[in-house]
Amino acid sequence: MRKFAAGRLKNALTRYLNNHTNLSSSQSRFLSSKTVLDSATSMADPSSSPVTLQTINPKVLKCEYAVRGEIVNIAQRLQQELLDKPGTLPFDEILYCNIGNPQSLGQHPITFFREVLALCDYPSILDKSETQGLFSADSIERAWKILDQIPGRATGAYSHSQGIKGLRDAIAAGIEARDGCPADPNDIFLTDGASPAVHMMMQLLISSEKDGILCPIPQYPLYSASIALHGGTLVPYYLDEASGWGLETSELKKQLEDAKSKGISVRALVVINPGNPTGQVLAEGNQRDIVEFCKKEGLVLLADEVYQENVYVPDKKFHSFKKVSRSMGYGEADISLVSFQSVSKGYYGECGKRGGYMEVTGFSADIREQIYKMASVNLCSNISGQILASLVMSPPKVGDESYDSYRGERDGILSSLARRAKTLEDALNSLEGITCNKAEGAMYLFPQINLPQKAIEAAKAAKTVPDTFYCRQLLNATGIVVVPGSGFGQVPGTWHFRCTILPQEDKIPAIVTRLTDFHKKFMDEYRD
């Protein structure tokens, strides 16, 4: 046993060091300013420290998270340079297209949601006359309703471990309205965004590296990071780029059998719909195949549905996996299904509020008890996030004072996102060697770059992978931050990057111009 553990440690450490051959770049991943560099290196002899790369948990070493990785650290350094030495770089701002973070790029919050949150934070003003002049009547009414659902109206108290019951009632009602089939508030676990919910399920399902989780490739790196942190095995299934990132059950079957032959018990299947980083919206028939596959193979279906509000094409609709499985006649007894939702995405994009929930169905009482216990250890998720999660699932209705402004804000954001997606997609597809599937939903484009051999050699010489090489050059030339495809996984030998569609519309023409100019120059330099 000790020999095994030591071997695993050595492997993880070797992998880690191989990935971080360039020491200064490795350091820059963490160090966001000079100050921290000074203080961090002030430990005279790090080898005498009780904590070293050799003694920490090798699962932590193994974990990678590209969305905030090397490229973003370079961007933060360049941003500091823009402040310290204006005019010395070939651009005057950094355009963060690396992360689905709409409000960081100027998107405004939905007014009604923020009115209610402010009133719940400071309920003393609810019955003052000035408040009428500052807040809409229905936000005041909604705040009262929410406060009445909180025991003692105490928004500063820990709640039930699953979240405030009245808010879970509102969420369940919202799910019922969406799906047209029953939802139980006791199946809802409110969480600080979707990430902790995903970690919780991985922690439950993974005992060792013999437990596998089927994940799409490309995938959102939260999944690979969480599986690595919990010591499981990511069993990849490849989305088919040629058919618009389609998902074939034959591929699922093949990868499952392959994993089994290696002694891996596959516990669950992750599906991200709408797709991240790929932006596709699954067809209902495809979803049925997936449900059938999970049922037949005894897999938990982990459905990442955080982009359910983000669909941009008229011929596609979002269907929840719960709705699809219920429409097939499968109930609690037939399929174990967890649906993840977040307030960070949708048209609202309230990433900083860290609200979200998972709807947990089809587990036996004793397993549900274990999930409840895990939630209890962290006491509860933040109450503002809980309130917001209930609001996004029960927004203003026709006839409410806020309805028109709410609808205007929502539709304005969604239609603008659709236009931005189309403009960027067209621009990318017009470039030499780049092909880009449509962003049917979510917030991303994931173009393939057919890199010339000379660029691949140059990347090798620069001790990096070709897509990272491309993204670094793009950043240094234009200030545009995108994430290399290698951070998400891709068919070996293909190269991609993920670019969000989130910069405000007035910035899009400049992005297109900068990207086009850069790409032409890059190809001129490296064309074979």
Place this chain on the structure above:
Amino acid sequence: MRKFAAGRLKNALTRYLNNHTNLSSSQSRFLSSKTVLDSATSMADPSSSPVTLQTINPKVLKCEYAVRGEIVNIAQRLQQELLDKPGTLPFDEILYCNIGNPQSLGQHPITFFREVLALCDYPSILDKSETQGLFSADSIERAWKILDQIPGRATGAYSHSQGIKGLRDAIAAGIEARDGCPADPNDIFLTDGASPAVHMMMQLLISSEKDGILCPIPQYPLYSASIALHGGTLVPYYLDEASGWGLETSELKKQLEDAKSKGISVRALVVINPGNPTGQVLAEGNQRDIVEFCKKEGLVLLADEVYQENVYVPDKKFHSFKKVSRSMGYGEADISLVSFQSVSKGYYGECGKRGGYMEVTGFSADIREQIYKMASVNLCSNISGQILASLVMSPPKVGDESYDSYRGERDGILSSLARRAKTLEDALNSLEGITCNKAEGAMYLFPQINLPQKAIEAAKAAKTVPDTFYCRQLLNATGIVVVPGSGFGQVPGTWHFRCTILPQEDKIPAIVTRLTDFHKKFMDEYRD
């Protein structure tokens, strides 16, 4: 390896099932209402489910968290009974003394903090005239200042993985003012309460059951739960009840050697000061001994300092471990120290906001990089919690419009807590067979009950441990919810319970009366 893992699984499962012999009580731990019982058991044949107690992560099974355990589930059921069948129980309300959750028991939030939070949630009202009538001038000013520290004033955006830089600056300045020695904003990691920070450090330090963490006994069960979830070994050191829960380095040394002799590498030492559940405030000399011990033995010092504002006795003061270690001449190069702070405790008690931070000092750059990566996987903590964490470390100052009301609220809460602690302590000490150390700080009393043999036999017959038996009887007779000492750990053969000092002052006399009456009857029934 597989054999080893299977053996471990069997052990964990056996332990789990031994602890849950009473099925209905075990189910009630999770099931908060009839609805969920129906839906949870509607899975026709749970054994056909892909997820069973035999297949999930045995570390999850092993984890226990008594603060929200069996007693609280009974309390929730009784609360429902009070609603459904009023007048049928011997009390008319449940008094939750199980958890440090002040606002759930009627404590009001600090006005200034909530004003600022509301304004940051809905900045559109900042420059409207009505706002002047509703909010204090300095809360408006502070909200502007905070918004200016947030890139794009976007309170709805993910922040830097460690938290918003300007807020970390304010926190570092607050730490400097507290300790009189420098603090670096780049050492601060803002988190959703202290719990995720503790988990992050455990995840970093624990690779296997061969990694040990020295923890006080009694301890706050977050530590035992987190160590269990990450698969490490809790190495206990016993606090000395007879000397007011003192901490002897000879005991630390003995337990460390004992662990080493079993092949366990002890990685870190947890100290909770002021103590939870024990309420003591460590003397500075004692803290020096602990620092010296950690330095000498190469242990990370994990300092839980979330009760730093809660000190009730004039002869004791809170000193941070960072201040103490710096005063001994130990800097970054000498000791690895993590200090945990939370907005849930203190006089503010904003548990529902889930704000907190850890200050990470004395780690090498490559380890800090790993901690940063772990923080990045979850993107960031909630921004309202971040703002609040900065506010509690930089409250209004003399001369600010809010200062007088702020000071009045703060001092009112702290002096009332001191009175409540004293009244409850005196009441407990007046009871037959009960001895109770002073609550010098924190929010708890941890009395020892010298239970008669007959009560111990009765507990055995009821298939439970004696302190749980006592707490159940207390709850059923009085509606008072306390947590059995076995949930925190105690010297074998001794029995305790943890009782918060948080019920509002007008409730304290009734609690004293009910507790006294119950205890007399209990002793009359079971006295040998």
